[in-house]
Every structure is written in structure tokens, then in C-alpha cells.
Amino acid sequence: MAWAFLVEPDAYLIFIWLPLVALPGGLAVLLAGFMTISFRYWYAGPARLIVFSVAFMFAEWFRSSLFGIGGLPWNLPGMIWSPGEAVSQSAAIWGIYGLSALTVVAMASPAMLADARARGTTGSRAVPIIVAAIVFGAIWGWGARRIGEIPDTPLTGPMVRLVEAGVPQAEKHKPEVAEKIVLRFIALSGPDTAKAPPIVIWPEGALPYLLFEWPEALDVVTRAVGNRRLIIGLPRRENVGTDDEKVYNSLAVLSGDSAFRGPLDIYDKHMLVPFGEFMPFAGVLKSIGLKTLQDLAPGGFEPGPPPSTVNVVGIPPFGPLICYEAIFPGLSPHGADRPEWLVN
Incomplete structure (x- = not known):
């Protein structure tokens, strides 16, 4: 969590005491409080x-x-x-x-x-x-x-290609490199051939841009997807330009025609990261000049509903989780909605 304060040190380094001192100190007091009660x-x-x-x-x-x-x-x-x-x-x-x-x-x-x-x-x-x-x-x-007792059966599910472009965090938000980043992810995803894995996954924040509002890039990406399915982490907005504008940290499933038909499915992150995606105790912290540690949603991202299994043609049903949602017990879909695999 402290690393986020170092991405733009000129603006946020002065507040690094929050994750290094205030948060662990508060957790220590919490544990000490329960231990004190137990002594009775x-x-x-x-x-x-x-x-x-x-x-x-x-x-x-x-x-x-x-x-x-x-x-x-x-x-x-x-x-x-x-x-x-x-x-x-x-x-x-x-x-x-x-x-x-x-x-x-x-x-x-x-x-x-x-x-x-x-x-x-x-x-x-x-x-x-x-x-x-x-x-x-x-x-x-x-x-x-x-x-x-687990049967020793051969794997029969589809192959998946995981793509990581290795773009430095301090570089990926620069407008002048946006096109290069898109092309790099496309190149690493490989061509759409008969032998290519039918599922491609790009990570959260792969493209820290509003892809659905950048039609030229969306067209290039979806044409490269072809007959495959692309699972991609990206930010998106609703009610743009209104008083009710909302920004989400989302997972989208794209196909070759998603540029004009839209995504096959979207999951909006439910458990948001404090300080990075929303500001806890916002009134107090904003009074000392601290805002969320990103510029896409200065007022904070909007949480989506709890995860549910994503069912789209061409992909086995999967449970979507973004970032640290994976550490929350019981958050992934379960029961009758249990997926075949998880994408985090």
C-alpha cells in the first residue's frame, strides 16, 4: 500500500506516514484493545x-x-x-x-x-x-x-494466454506512450490463429485509459482479438458529463466485434482499495489536502455489486475478482452460482 504513495512522490510522499505508521498503529491498538478485554x-x-x-x-x-x-x-x-x-x-x-x-x-x-x-x-x-x-x-x-481422492484426469479445458507488458507504473499514464502500450499488448497476445489459445487475459490497469471512450484503440484491440475472447481490466465511466457521473474499475470480456456491439460482459469491482480507489474518512483527509492516489476518478471509484459468475460464449463460466478482492473469504461466487474457474 505504501508503494502507491511513491508513484508521484512530489504530490504524495508527505502522506506516506499513513500506511507506514497510522495504519499499522491503528491495527496494533485494535489488537491490544481486544487483548485487554480478554484479561478480565x-x-x-x-x-x-x-x-x-x-x-x-x-x-x-x-x-x-x-x-x-x-x-x-x-x-x-x-x-x-x-x-x-x-x-x-x-x-x-x-x-x-x-x-x-x-x-x-x-x-x-x-x-x-x-x-x-x-x-x-x-x-x-x-x-x-x-x-x-x-x-x-x-x-x-x-x-x-x-x-x-482427486481423480487423475487429463486437462481438457481451453488454453489461456496471460499477457504482461511490463510497462513501468510511472510511464503508463503518459499520453505520448498510450498508443505504444496498446500495440505492445496486442503484439504479446499473438495472432488469432487456429492454434492460438482461445482466451487472452490482460491484467488490471493494463491500459489505464478509458478504452470505451477511445474508439480508434478499441477498434484496433477488438480486430486483433478476432475469434478469441479477451478478458481485460480497465476503467470505465457512466453518465459522463452529468452530476451523476460514475467511474468504475472494471473487468470486461471483449470479442472481435465488441467495438460496435459492446462488451460481452462487464464486472465492476466491489471491494475498493482505500486511498487508491476511494478515500476512507474522506471529510477529514480531504481537509488536510489528501485525495485518492489516481487521477481517473479524483472523487473515488464507484463500487459495483458483489461478484457473480460470468457466463459468455467461448469461455467456461468464471468468477471475476480484481486486485485484492482475492483475499476476502467468501467473496468469490459460490453455491448454485459456483464458477468453473477464477480470474483475478
Whole structure:
């Protein structure tokens, strides 16, 4: 988050204390507050592990969900387990918060041995460690079996071409290089041939321009797409020139005729990045001269509805996520709307 303040240091470097000091300081006070409350219900025996873990997880949940800026569920305790491996499989049962709670209890259990004030012998104080080892041993065994039951079938889905042009952040917003950037992405996407991957993905901010309002570039891009499908991250506007003008950070699916028929589908980002895409506590921060760290939407981007599965011809149904939306548990489409794959 701090790096965003360095893209235009002349304008924003003076405010870099916000992500480096104010944000971590506020999170530290939040955790300290929940720990202070937990001390009122402290016990001498193993029950203290539960009290500590409950207080810790309440702080994590509050940070992830209610911290005034849409939440920041970054590096939850359960994320120490490698994704896709045995222990992480249990998140399918109780989610990342359940796995995090069990992880906190297990990792805190050795503290019982170090506290001579606790009642009982050293052996009795080791009981929580033994229980934690048994629980996580069972979790590992269940997860390993779950992975082993996955059928070993060949991949049959379509190939995807991921394109990254490597344009420096400080360069991509210069009008004089806009055309070169477009042509570079087109060149890296390759020609539309029978052997070419039918799906091409350009990342968020690939073209930091209003492509739908730049018909010449849109025509060049869609003609290069041809019979393929292009999934592209781009900004777009609605109600242009009115008092109700809105700017979105969007994901669009384009085809070869999207220049005159329009995009096949659009997803507007739901969880916006604080300071970059919207200004939390806007009244206070604007009074000291701070605005959002981009120029496309000085008043902030507009949030879209929660993600839903994108269904278009030529692409298996996918769940769209933009930027840090991928860290929010349960945000991706699920249930009856569950997609076949995710695009982040």
C-alpha cells in the first residue's frame, strides 16, 4: 500500500506516514484493545488458551470486516498452511476463520509449559499441546485423503494466454506512450490463429485509459482479438458529463466485434482499495489536502455489486475478482452460482 504513495512522490510522499505508521498503529491498538478485554476473563488453567484465542480471532475478524475501510483480511493465522496441501483442505469445512482459530489455539498451547503459575504438574500442562497435535494430525490425515481422492484426469479445458507488458507504473499514464502500450499488448497476445489459445487475459490497469471512450484503440484491440475472447481490466465511466457521473474499475470480456456491439460482459469491482480507489474518512483527509492516489476518478471509484459468475460464449463460466478482492473469504461466487474457474 505504501508503494502507491511513491508513484508521484512530489504530490504524495508527505502522506506516506499513513500506511507506514497510522495504519499499522491503528491495527496494533485494535489488537491490544481486544487483548485487554480478554484479561478480565483470564484463567490459570488451559481455559486461558480459549480466552486468548477468542479475543485474538475477534480482533482478526474486526480487522477483516469492519475496520471502516471495507476490511483488510491480510495474513490471517490460517494462511500459514500452504494452500492446496493437506491441512489447508480443512478450510472447505469451517473456512479460513475456523482454520485460523484452531491454528491460534495450537500455536499458543506451548505457553502452558512456560507458566509455572499454572496449576498442575508439567505433564498436565502439556495436555493442550498433545490435544493440538492430535487434532492437527487428524486434520492432516483427512486433508491428505481428500487430495488423494482427486481423480487423475487429463486437462481438457481451453488454453489461456496471460499477457504482461511490463510497462513501468510511472510511464503508463503518459499520453505520448498510450498508443505504444496498446500495440505492445496486442503484439504479446499473438495472432488469432487456429492454434492460438482461445482466451487472452490482460491484467488490471493494463491500459489505464478509458478504452470505451477511445474508439480508434478499441477498434484496433477488438480486430486483433478476432475469434478469441479477451478478458481485460480497465476503467470505465457512466453518465459522463452529468452530476451523476460514475467511474468504475472494471473487468470486461471483449470479442472481435465488441467495438460496435459492446462488451460481452462487464464486472465492476466491489471491494475498493482505500486511498487508491476511494478515500476512507474522506471529510477529514480531504481537509488536510489528501485525495485518492489516481487521477481517473479524483472523487473515488464507484463500487459495483458483489461478484457473480460470468457466463459468455467461448469461455467456461468464471468468477471475476480484481486486485485484492482475492483475499476476502467468501467473496468469490459460490453455491448454485459456483464458477468453473477464477480470474483475478
